[in-house]
Amino acid sequence: MEHNTYDFGLVGLGVMGRNFILNVADKGFSAFGHDMDDEKVSSLLKEADKAHNINASTQVKTFVDALHLPRKIMLLVPAGKVVDAVIEGLLPYLDVGDIIIDGGNSFFRDTDRRESYLKSKDIHFFGAGVSGGSKGARFGPSIMPGGSKEAYQEVKPIFEAVAAHFNGEACVAYLGPKSAGNYVKMVHNGIEYGLMQLTSEIYDILKKVGGYTNPELHKLFDTWNQGRLQSFLIEITADILNKKDDQGDGYLVDQILDKAKQKGTGKWTSQNAMDLGIPTPSIDIAVSMRELSAFKEERLRANALYPRNKSGSQDKKMLEEWAEAALYFGFVLTYAQGFHQLSEASKEYGYELDMPTVAKIWRAGCIIRAALLEDITDAFEKDKDISHLLLNAGFASKINPTLPAVRNLTAQGINNGIPLPGLSNALTYFDGFTADRLPLNLIQAQRDYFGSHTYERLDRPGIFHTEWED
Structure with a gap:
């Protein structure tokens, strides 16, 4: 094996890493993989075909020496201490100007720390x-890079080749300095949590109030995927609802335990939004519902204590129309909250994010890809100064007709004891954001009463305090 001959290096040959490096090799780049596990190295080499210029090793020095300068090394390993350990293992063999790319779901603060640390060693x-x-990694993901703009030019040809494409445009773009890429991915995942929660709620109310069967739901979601709800999540929901149970009778979805797990990115999005003072209730409640789902035994006991008085079945055609409109409304509101967070974070952290660019690279390859992102891209391109999607006249014309359906469906959930927290939180957020006056004047009066926290007035400038007790 010759030294300094391979275009691209990848550490971590699990499913994602193996698929990504094969994607790189598919596009004509020579690639070298590294993993401490002999089996994973062997698996990659077996899967590669003769057309691939690909190799791999369990030895760090062999791996690093194989890459030409400046080295482009991508890590697809679990977030956290593993990333730091891999970096420390690579450092003794690197040269000035080499580039390390963390492709995992690392917390953005960790990325800032690592960038600063490696900059001191002249490593990008x-x-x-x-x-x-895993399929995206193999055949075209959405990639969200952030860091040195100059160094990005070195990896740009590879990333643009392996990324998903939409209307001929690669779903990758330089997003900004420091941790901009990881931050955008974090918010992407937060939006993903919100969309998944909304989809599950619509499935639930159609099943429990409308009495829909799985075949009917499959057909309905498949139909919706041909219209304005067209998206990856609606598409896979239709597929899931059509999957028979290979270990018993009926459909597989009915036998899956209703306890959802999470890896933390949704929680990070929610926590950081609170740090920034940005309301993201559709994301917050999606995280909370996954946490609530974990208490299965308690839920079973509580279910026996609090019987539900159902309001009866609903006309299926009407329920169907309400559900489609409500899901569209919920999707728009979730994206709107996510983009609002990105906009404010960009100012706070100096990311210089371009919202149309973010929307564009989400149109294909990623989990939250949807036809709706075309409208979002268009809205941001036409109104560069817009701070929130709800302020766009085009979206106002789309949202206004859905509101009666959203309110009717939310009421159906309440009357039948079916939780619709994603939808109801989206509606409450909408009603709050579009209200010309909120009752927070009373809260300010209360704060001033018990804590002398002061308040402002509508009719004159200044800061005021009142002695409320006679």
């Missing part, structure tokens, strides 16, 4: 979010 560090799951 990128945080690059990769979305699309």
